[in-house]
Amino acid sequence: MNKITLFLCFTLVLGLFTSCKKNGTGVFLFSVQDDVDLGAKVDAEIKSSGEFTILDRSSNAAAYNYLNTMRDQILAGGAVTFKDEFAWELNIIDDDSTLNAFCTPGGYIYVYTGLIKYLKNSSSLAGVMGHEMAHADRRHSSSQLQQQYGLDILLSLLSSTTGQNGELLGNVAASLTSLAFSRADEKEADKYSVDYLCPTAYDAAGAARFFEKIGTSSTPAFLSTHPNPENRVANINADADALTCSEDLENPDVVSGVPYTDFQAMF
Numbered sequence: 001m002n003k004i005t006l007f008l009c010f011t012l013v014l015g016l017f018t019s020c021k022k023n024g025t026g027v028f029l030f031s032v033q034d035d036v037d038l039g040a041k042v043d044a045e046i047k048s049s050g051e052f053t054i055l056d057r058s059s060n061a062a063a064y065n066y067l068n069t070m071r072d073q074i075l076a077g078g079a080v081t082f083k084d085e086f087a088w089e090l091n092i093i094d095d096d097s098t099l100n101a102f103c104t105p106g107g108y109i110y111v112y113t114g115l116i117k118y119l120k121n122s123s124s125l126a127g128v129m130g131h132e133m134a135h136a137d138r139r140h141s142s143s144q145l146q147q148q149y150g151l152d153i154l155l156s157l158l159s160s161t162t163g164q165n166g167e168l169l170g171n172v173a174a175s176l177t178s179l180a181f182s183r184a185d186e187k188e189a190d191k192y193s194v195d196y197l198c199p200t201a202y203d204a205a206g207a208a209r210f211f212e213k214i215g216t217s218s219t220p221a222f223l224s225t226h227p228n229p230e231n232r233v234a235n236i237n238a239d240a241d242a243l244t245c246s247e248d249l250e251n252p253d254v255v256s257g258v259p260y261t262d263f264q265a266m267f
């Protein structure tokens with residue numbers, strides 16, 4: 001193999017990895033169906049492990065209705081790639097002391113009561129929700145898990161029956177609560193959050209409102225410290241300004257007739 005051929009091959013391999021990882025069509029290692037299956041397994045583990053106190057749906061119907069309405073508005077905007085393929089199921093974790101939200105591959109979304117109480121309006125929450133949904137929809141989370149655990153181990157997890165690989169499944173579930181995404185993935189999730197919210201009544205730069213409130217000192221791991229919060233606010237605002245987004249469709253702080261402060265008071 002001469003040098004030019006070798007160079008072309010190397011470039012082709014690099015190009016494949018770049019394009020496959022970014023296009024979200026499932027040709028890179030995991031299939032979209034693998035994301036769906038892994039998400040369902042991890043979600044079942046999170047719910048059965050006893051590590052998390054997940055608020056019951058029937059006795060917290062109003063709170064779940066609020067979040068589901070917000071999710072449906074985001075999905076109705078048409079910018080989510082795997083709108084119909086992924087579960088997009090909301091879960092509320094009863095933990096006032098934790099500022100966190102995360103989303104499994106395949107779209108099982110977990111929001112802590114601590115985050116809901118900390119944010120000041122519905123657009124901020126919609127921005128964070130959009131950001132977390134983007135990590136699943138752009139397949140950052142499954143890609144990150146592949147890097148962390150390796151493809152073979154994750155595939156063995158998918159093919160195992162209930163009761164097998166319990167410890168591994170627990171470890172993967174725990175990893176998801178604090179996955180360290182790359183700088184590029186964080187930036188992309190911020191951008192897609194804007195795209196998702198743009199057609200809705202929420203402030204398309206809602207995620208930036210979160211960073212403005214939290215400042216530069218203590219950004220929690222789930223939104224990562226890189227790129228730095230100031231740059232993220234500027235980038236998110238610029239992305240929103242570059243689009244012609246819906247405005248004043250309704251008062252976004254009233255979701256299904258419920259003001260955000262009333263929603264916060266449900267916990």
Ligand SMILES: [Zn+2]
Pocket residue numbers: 131135181186189222223224
């Ligand atoms: Zn993130």
